[in-house]
Amino acid sequence: MRADPKGVLTGVHFLDGDHACCEGTLAAGARFSAGYPITPSTEVVERFASRIPTVGGVFIQMEDELAASIAIQGAVWGGAKAFTVTSGPGYSLMMEHIGYAAMTETPCVFVNVQRGGPSTGLPTLPAQADMMQARWGSHGDYGIIALCPNSPQECFDLTVTAFNLSEEFHVPVMMMLDECVGHMTEKVVIPPAEQIEIVPRQLTRKPPGQFHVYEPQQNGVPEMVRAGDGYRFHITGLTHDERGYPSMTVDVQDQLVRRLQNKLKPLANGRGLCDTEHLEDAEVVVVSYGITSRVAQRALQLARQRGVRAGKFRLITAWPFPEQKIRALAGQVKAFVVPELNLGQMVYEVERSAAGKARVIPVTHAGGGVHRPEAILDAIMEAAQ
Amino acid sequence: MTEVDNQMTCSMECEMEIPEGAFNPVEPFLRMDRIPHIWCPGCGIGTTVNCFTRALLNSKANLDKVAIVSGIGCTGRVAGYAALDSFHTTHGRAIPFATGLKLANPELQVVVYSGDGDLFAIGGNHFIHAARRNMDLKVICVNNMIYGMTGGQSAPTTPGHATTSTAPYGVYEPAFNLVSLAEAAGAAYVARWTTFHVMQLARSMEEVFKKKGFCFIEVLSPCPTLYQRRNKMGDGLDAMKYYKKASKIRNGAPTSECGLTRDGEIVVGKFVDRDRPDFMGLMRSQMVETLGERYAEPEVLCSL
Numbered sequence: 001m002r003a004d005p006k007g008v009l010t011g012v013h014f015l016d017g018d019h020a021c022c023e024g025t026l027a028a029g030a031r032f033s034a035g036y037p038i039t040p041s042t043e044v045v046e047r048f049a050s051r052i053p054t055v056g057g058v059f060i061q062m063e064d065e066l067a068a069s070i071a072i073q074g075a076v077w078g079g080a081k082a083f084t085v086t087s088g089p090g091y092s093l094m095m096e097h098i099g100y101a102a103m104t105e106t107p108c109v110f111v112n113v114q115r116g117g118p119s120t121g122l123p124t125l126p127a128q129a130d131m132m133q134a135r136w137g138s139h140g141d142y143g144i145i146a147l148c149p150n151s152p153q154e155c156f157d158l159t160v161t162a163f164n165l166s167e168e169f170h171v172p173v174m175m176m177l178d179e180c181v182g183h184m185t186e187k188v189v190i191p192p193a194e195q196i197e198i199v200p201r202q203l204t205r206k207p208p209g210q211f212h213v214y215e216p217q218q219n220g221v222p223e224m225v226r227a228g229d230g231y232r233f234h235i236t237g238l239t240h241d242e243r244g245y246p247s248m249t250v251d252v253q254d255q256l257v258r259r260l261q262n263k264l265k266p267l268a269n270g271r272g273l274c275d276t277e278h279l280e281d282a283e284v285v286v287v288s289y290g291i292t293s294r295v296a297q298r299a300l301q302l303a304r305q306r307g308v309r310a311g312k313f314r315l316i317t318a319w320p321f322p323e324q325k326i327r328a329l330a331g332q333v334k335a336f337v338v339p340e341l342n343l344g345q346m347v348y349e350v351e352r353s354a355a356g357k358a359r360v361i362p363v364t365h366a367g368g369g370v371h372r373p374e375a376i377l378d379a380i381m382e383a384a385q
Numbered sequence: 386m387t388e389v390d391n392q393m394t395c396s397m398e399c400e401m402e403i404p405e406g407a408f409n410p411v412e413p414f415l416r417m418d419r420i421p422h423i424w425c426p427g428c429g430i431g432t433t434v435n436c437f438t439r440a441l442l443n444s445k446a447n448l449d450k451v452a453i454v455s456g457i458g459c460t461g462r463v464a465g466y467a468a469l470d471s472f473h474t475t476h477g478r479a480i481p482f483a484t485g486l487k488l489a490n491p492e493l494q495v496v497v498y499s500g501d502g503d504l505f506a507i508g509g510n511h512f513i514h515a516a517r518r519n520m521d522l523k524v525i526c527v528n529n530m531i532y533g534m535t536g537g538q539s540a541p542t543t544p545g546h547a548t549t550s551t552a553p554y555g556v557y558e559p560a561f562n563l564v565s566l567a568e569a570a571g572a573a574y575v576a577r578w579t580t581f582h583v584m585q586l587a588r589s590m591e592e593v594f595k596k597k598g599f600c601f602i603e604v605l606s607p608c609p610t611l612y613q614r615r616n617k618m619g620d621g622l623d624a625m626k627y628y629k630k631a632s633k634i635r636n637g638a639p640t641s642e643c644g645l646t647r648d649g650e651i652v653v654g655k656f657v658d659r660d661r662p663d664f665m666g667l668m669r670s671q672m673v674e675t676l677g678e679r680y681a682e683p684e685v686l687c688s689l
Contacts, residue, residue: 006681031683032489034481053672056681058488063514067481070474074454074485077472078493082485100475227470227486228493230449234416234465236473245419246465246473 001200003027003160005193007055012189017182018043020152021111021175022051024159025083027196030109031057032082034071036064036090039123040179041113044085065090069097073106077235079226081163081201083109087179088117091130092137098172099138100237102260105214105222107166107201109159111175113182114290114341116367126179127367128290129342134174135319141257143264146174146319147273148289152186158316161273164199169263170221176318178341180291180370201226208232212242214256220263268320275314278304282311284383285329286337287350289315291370296339299376308384318346326353335383339363339376359383414438414448416468423462427621429580429606430460433527434467436583437498440590451494454483456503459533459608460526463498477508480515483522488683491665494523494594501528501542505561509541516570516599518664523593523600526563529608530645537611544647547616563603565640568657573598575640575657579605581628582653589655598663605651616647 007026015023022044025033031052035045049059057080062068065086072082086094091112101108114130116122130137134146145165147158155177162173204211204223213233214222222242225231238246239253275293277300279285284303288296293314303310313329313336315322326336326349335358338347347362354360363379365371415438424430441448448469455464457476464471470493474482479497487495497504504512504526515522531549532538538551541561548555567575574596578586586604593600607613607624618624628651636654643652662670672680 032485034485052683053676054679054681057683058668060484060488062481062484063510066478067484067511067514070478071481071485071488074472074482074487075489076485077470078486078489080489082489096475097478226490227452228450228490232449232468232470234471234473236465237475238473245416 001198003193003196003198004029008190008193008196010190010192012187014185015152015188016043016185017149017152017155017177018113019047020155020188021159021177022047023188023190024156025109025163026051026055027156027190027193028081028160028163029198030081030083030163031055032072032075032080033084034060034062034068034075034082035085036062036068038087038090040115040182041085041087041111043182044111044113065093066097069094069110070100072108073097073101073104076106076108077227079228083111085111085113087113088115088121088123089119091133095133095137098144099140099142101172102138102142102144103237104235105170106172107170107224109162109166109173109175111177113177113179115179122368124179125368126291126370127341128178128292129345129367131176131318131340131342131345134176141261143261144172144174144319145169145264145267145317146176148176148315148318149181150290150293150314151181152184152188155181156188156190160196160198164197165267167199167201168221169267170224171264174319176290178290213244214240215242216259216263220259264320267317268322269324272320272322272325273316274322274325275312275316277312278309279311279313279329281309282332283309283334284337284380285311285313285333286339286376286380287313287315287326287346288339289318289346292339292341295371295373296376298373299380302373302377303380306381308380310380315346321349321353323349323353326350327355330354330357333358335359335361337361337363337376337379337383339365339371339379341365341367341370410442411435411438414441414468415466419466422466424459425610427607427609427624428459429529429604429621429624430463430527432580432583433525433586433604433606434463436587437525437590439587440594443587444591444594446494446594450492451496452486453496453498454479454486455497456499456508457534458500458503459529460498460500461503461534477503477506478511479503480508480511480522480524484515484520487521488665495521497522497524499526500533501526501530501563502532502540505563505566506541513566513570516567516572516601519571519573519598519661521597521599521663521665525590525602525604527604527606528563529606529612531608531612533608533611537615542645544645547612547647549615560645562640562644564601564643564656567601568640571599571661572601572657573659573661574600576601576655577603577605577643577653579628579632579651579653580607581625581632585653598661605645
């Protein structure tokens with residue numbers, strides 16, 4: 001279906017990534033947000049707080065990130081599309097409720113504008129060091145989706161995508177910005193509402209009594225329901241059966257936890273988003289994401305000028321990781337170069353997927369700034385040897 | 386008590402014939418397919434649930450529009466037995482979950498039902514802020530003065546000198562006075578009863594269903610397995626005798642004078658019943674004042 005025009009600020013704008021992300025939430029139909037201030041992410045909810053009263057919805061500033069990250073889930077089961085926004089230490093506090101959202105299959109969006117860590121780290125400066133935390137940060141086995149925009153325009157576009165994916169797969173979706181992307185200001189085109197595709201909440205049509213809240217459909221995803229509609233359903237973070245009732249058996253645990261991961265397979269295998277260039281003849285492929293992909297773009301250009309057949313693989317869907325695509329490339333190229341604003345995180349996924357068929361060269365950076373293009377170029381040149 | 390122990394206790398069937406057509410009026414309020422429950426013999430939580438169902442029955446509430454939210458712990462299991470839209474959330478976070486639920490769907494009557502450890506230790510911050518905001522939530526706290534589910538550890542409500550599994554030589558930290566805390570933080574309604582006061586408790590619950598704003602009912606409830614046994618305080622019946630003997634009904638008593646001790650007087654009653662504008666009302670009037678006609682009423686925030 002198409003976006004509700006009430007939330008869509010159609011036009012050509014000059015926006016930073018955080019503000020563009022907020023416009024994405026409104027276009028996607030989010031009418032509830034709970035937040036707690038933390039640099040460099042707060043601008044997303046500041047704008048939401050300013051915009052939502054005229055659109056029709058609620059913003060509430062909570063007492064901490066634990067509260068914000070669970071309040072949005074209450075709102076979702078009340079019928080709203082909802083999200084929260086944070087960074088660094090706040091993201092760590094939200095981990096328990098990311099697990100709760102995964103376990104209870106609550107569609108919602110977490111925006112993380114990454115800053116340098118660990119701990120308080122570099123509040124105002126960029127990093128990309130929460131990528132593994134996004135995937136594995138809460139305890140237990142589960143699956144999530146993570147998207148990495150590299151421009152304010154993508155902050156808008158991918159936020160809409162994030163909500164759509166959360167409604168399709170009933171998982172928490174992570175918007176993994178970084179401080180640079182969140183704070184850079186560029187042209188953002190917001191299309192008319194009728195050109196924005198929205199996945200509506202998949203509310204069940206079954207009557208109460210015939211509906212089981214965790215009965216998976218063919219795609220492994222259950223239908224949704226809303227409090228107040230007469231279903232008298234039960235939601236729990238305990239291991240539960242299809243009725244939502246707690247069940248502490250090995251079989252129920254196995255079935256549930258495998259389904260929580262398996263339902264995301266279509267995304268890992270083919271539907272994941274990426275942006276590629278020159279892969280046909282590439283001998284070296286640079287795998288990057290977020291702000292680093294824009295530095296890598298310059299390095300790729302310089303490498304091509306020097307006669308190295310360098311290709312680009314920009315991760316947009318970071319999780320589930322596009323394992324098959326990287327594996328296929330590994331058979332064709334000499335090496336992957338993986339620059340990231342961390343000491344090596346997604347590079348391990350590249351290495352795992354390449355499975356020894358191509359060299360994998362990390363280009364690390366502890367955060368606080370971005371790479372010099374030359375650092376990435378040097379790695380490309382070394383890889384081409 | 387582990388769940389295995391508990392099942393053993395529950396399997397001790399009594400040979401009593403149930404006459405045909407007999408019907409317990411609380412059954413429609415419970416998920417009967419989940420009974421027997423996990424609570425120990427003598428535990429007071431079931432009694433509070435009985436009062437809750439009685440209050441729902443008497444208030445003639447539309448049960449499709451009542452939601453119940455629990456945290457983690459023995460009382461946290463209440464949501465799972467109530468035949469309502471029910472949410473068993475994370476430890477300490479029932480109130481913020483309920484806040485989101487209420488704001489997204491204001492036509493719901495949202496009840497938070499949880500224990501003292503859940504609401505006042507790990508969840509204490511959320512409690513005071515929801516009371517400050519006067520969020521339209523009905524918070525029922527079953528206070529058994531101990532962490533039951535995890536095996537009898539000290540809670541912020543455990544009275545001085547009591548022994549617990551984490552205070553084997555006696556508790557020396559001062560305990561919270563929950564009713565005083567609730568009043569100070571801004572609750573619109575504050576009452577305390579014990580599981581001996583079933584009629585009064587049911588009436589209080591019924592009363593808060595009709596009251597707007599943040600309402601708080603503390604229910605003192607026995608934990609024979611993990612609190613009383615360790616403190617040589619007898620069983621569930623002994624607790625009832627103590628509640629009967631030590632309780633003084635003092636409606637309107639200053640909450641600051643209603644602290645609980647290990648074996649002293651228990652002041653019960655309705656302490657606070659005041660009218661304060663609730664969060665939704667405050668939000669609306671502020672927005673109308675500043676935005677005028679541009680303000681869009683957030684009714685039910687239905688998804689597209």
